Amino acid sequence: MAPARDEHLDAIRARMAAHSPPLHALVVPSEDAHQSEYVSEQDKRRQFISGFTGSAGLALITMKEALLWTDGRYFLQATQQLSDRWKLMHMGEDPPVEAWIADVAWLYNIRGSDVDYSPVVHSYAIVTLHSAFFYVDKRKVTVEIQKYMSGNGIEIREYETVQSDANLLASGKLQSSVHVEKDMNEVESSKIWIDSGSCCLALYSKLSPHQVLVLQSPIALPKAVKYFVSSIFLLCNNAVEPHRTGWIEEGDIRDGAAVVQYLAWLDNQMQENYGASGYFSEIKGSHKKENLPTKLTEVSVSDKLEGFRATKENFKGLSFPTISSVGPNAAIIHYNPEASTCSEMDADKIYLCDSGAQYLDGTTDITRTVHFGRPSEHEKSCYTAVLKGHIALDIAVFPNGTTGHALDILSRAPLWREGLDYRHGTGHGIGSYLNVHEGPHLISFRPSARNVPLQASMTVTDEPxxxxxxxxxIRLENVLICKEANAKFNFGDKGYLAFEHITWAPYQTKLIDTKLLTPVEIDWVNTYHSDCRKILEPHLNEQEKQWLMKATEPIAASS
Structure with a gap:
């Protein structure tokens, strides 16, 4: 930990003592005023004061203590990044995440670039029975967006005026220049619906408690259900770029092709420069070239992956910082490699890559774990247990009304049988050219996973x-679409649901201990690989096709 961080802590305490009256404690959250998971540089206050770079956590500073709470994804990372003046507090499993600023983007069908990895714009919305307001820095609003908003009866106001308008809303005096409220007495006596997870305290404090109806945002559920129809996004911050989008799967197919191109390239590089046995062979040992002109690092190879994605149609950027991790770093669940400190690639260690991209026609999130040398039997056993859990969720059939809390055990059971587990949820919703983490549903053993049943057309990840x-x-991750199941019966007339995977990239078969797979699981792998080949081949060159053909060869049960 750099000494400068501790100097920041001393400076904060001096300011707390000098405050009138003196402050006994200071809470420093990770989120910005919109409760976003990923925030702009100016809002990274918790990272600034503590040095901890994970996306989730809360700091509490008193005159004698500095405490940081984070969840199981970040325990190891926080231990490494915090100085001895900080105490790490455990929160348990990862909390449910929802980037609430995306609600405004979805409601008004606009996108922006105010936050890295998330195509959103810093903004607020107030919607009454007869009016709709959009609070944003007007310098970001183009003529086309102004025309679009006016045509839909949405009034654009300056970002800062949401504070005074909240007061007017509370008193029933909020007036629109586009629509006139029909009965101001009725407005004044109406309830004001807010979501405590999305409304900041500064706005909430302007409302009287008797006025407030605290419920989950009415936008959250409709946003989570993808209808897969063409739409047009208007972009703030950039030149307006209307674009028709089709099925979300199209972005995942192009993304899968980029991942295959990357794995084929990386396989070649590891063999040529590090003497690795490669993606397919298990020959023991590696012979790294001396005086490599450019060594491969966790960051340099992830940059190459981004380069492959950048060649794809409708690519707009990454959907989160790529988790490119070798050996021990792969045990840090949300590892964030930095060029100055990251590890060099190692042919004799597992490599985990969790990555995703933003396309105009979809948001992607995929994880694959590979080994370019000879994996140990223990590593194979663990990989296979994770794969079994991954398959178990993918093939699940369940009645309408089932929550992710009930399904979570399917992915953990194969690991539990070996006395293993993981400290994060099994799946999260994913946006459509929006945030990579989206609620309100999730697959997890957290109690909050009981709140929202899965519905047809929801997207969710499968990542034990x-x-x-x-x-x-080790982690394996696909994006799934929830759909109506073709079940033989329909007990209780409930209707049944199932999943369809839309992520395409091979699983490394040399990491699979086929003795541990059932015939159903072997058939699933072979079917997935066959489909993967058919779907991705049109997007690859001849050399890449040959690599994919070999990577997707059928597996058989071991004798």
Missing amino acids: GYYEDGSFG
């Missing part, structure tokens, strides 16, 4: 894992 501190980490 296993992590051994100081050694390796």
Whole structure:
């Protein structure tokens, strides 16, 4: 930990003591005023004061203590990044996440670039029975957006005026220049619906408690259900770029092609420069070239992956910082490699890559774990247990009304049988050219996963894992679409649901211990690989096709 961080802590305490009256404690959250998961540089206050770079956490500073709470994804990372003047407090499993600023983007069908990895614009919305207001820095609003908003009866106001307008709303005096409220007495006596997870305290404090109806945002559920129809996004901050989008799967197919191109390239590089046995072979040992002109690092290879994605149609950027991790770093669940400190690639260690992209026709999130040398039997066993859990969720059939809390055990059971587990949820919703983490549904053993049943047309990830501190980490992740199941019966007339995967990239078969797979699981892998080949081949060159053909060869049960 750099001494400068501790100097920041001393400076904060001096300001707390000098305040009138003196402050006994200071809470420093991770989120911005919109409760966003990913925030702009100016809002990274918790990172600034503590040095901890994870996306989730809360700091509490008193005159004698500095405490940081974070969840199981970040325990190891926080231990490494906090100085001895900080105390790490455990929150348990990862909390449910929802980037609430995306609600405004979805409601008004606009996108922006105020926050890295998330195509959103800093903004607020107030919607009454007869009017709709959009609070944004007007310098970001183009003529076309102004025309679009006016045509839909939405009044654009300056970002800062939301504070005074909240007061007017509370008193029933908020007036629109586009629409006139029909009965101001009725407005004044109406309830004001807010979501405590999305409304900041500064705005909430302007409302009287008797006026407030605290419920989940009415936008959250409709946003989570993808209708897969063409739409047009208007972009703030950039030149207006209307674009028709089709099925969300199209972005995932192009993304899968980029991942295959990357794995084929990386396989070649590891063999040529590090003497690795490669993606397909298990020959023991590696012979790294001396005096490599450019060594491969966690960051340099992830930059190459971004380069492959950048060649794809409708690519707009990454959907989160790529988790490119070798060996012990792969055990840090949300590892964030930095060019100055990251590890060099190692042919004798597991490599985990969790990555995603933003396309105009979809948001992607995929994880694959590979080994370019000879994996140990223990590593194979662990990988296979994770794969079994991954398959179990993918093939699940369940009645309408089932929550992610009930399904979470399907992915953990194969690991539990070996006495293994993981400290994060199994799945989260994913936006459509929006935030990569989206609620209100999730698949997890957290109690909050009981709140919202899964519905047809929701997207959710399937990402079990296993992590051994100081050694390796394994995670496999696909995006799934929830759909109506073609079940033989319909007990109770409930209707049944199932999943369809839309992520395409091979699983490394040399990491699979086929003795541990059932015939159903072997058939699933072979079917997935066959489909993967058919779907991705049109997007690859001849050399890449040959690599994919080999990567997707059928597996058979071991004798």
